[in-house]
Amino acid sequence: MKGDVSPPQRHILQARGADHVETLGLGPLYHAPRRRAVHSGLVRATRTRRPPIDVSAGRGLVFVSHTGQVSPSGFLPLPAGSVRVHPLTEIYRTSPVFTALRDPGLLAGRCGACEFRTVCGGSRSRAFATSGDVLAEEPWCSYVPGSFPHQDDLAGYLGAAPGA
Ligand code: SF4
Structure with a gap:
């Protein structure tokens, strides 16, 4: 998943009185940068968040090149049309590239x-760059689907997310 501890997981574990570091088996790669960020004031130690807003390539994000070519993001060179031919809103709403990404x-x-596919979905740019398939799995994610221990809580939590 993008980031080390997702807000839904942490929220659920806190509500159950469980320690997220122990439950998720977080190690030095979590602790060292976290300590530095808290120490420098970049994050507050007790900060909690709701799930991220569902914005990624083609989902609330569009890139238009200096020649008018439209793609889902600046890192995802999949041509979806040209604003010299069609309105941007039409390309965003109807192009097969954009509708597939949503x-x-x-x-x-x-x-x-x-x-987490409705709130995360991984980096479509990375998937495309490494496999040539924009819908392939995110190659850098280490999460094993279904491995979070409280799936019922998670389903209820994610059920309120857009697109879930
Ligand atoms: S497997 Fe894909 S959708 Fe699931 S957390 Fe990883 S990147 Fe996100």
Whole structure:
């Protein structure tokens, strides 16, 4: 998943009185940067958040090049049309590239099987760059779908998320 501890997981564990560091098996790669960030005032030690706003390539984000070519993001060079030919809103709403990116049911591999696919979905740019398939699984994510211990709580929590 993008980031080390997702807000839904942490929220659920806190509500259950469980320690997220112990439950999720977080190690030095979590503690060292976290300590530095808290010490420098970049994050507050007790900060909690709701799930991230559902914005990623093609989902609330669009890139228009200096020649008018439209793609889902500046890191995802999949041409979806040209603003010299069609209105940007039409391309965003109807192009197969954009509509596919907004359908988490089309994701493949671990992302397709993941309970976080509606709020995360992984980096579509990285998937495309490493596999050539924009709907392939996120290659840098280490999360194993279904491994969070309180799936019922998670389903209720994510059920309120947009697109869930
Ligand atoms: S498997 Fe994909 S959808 Fe699930 S957390 Fe990882 S990147 Fe996100």
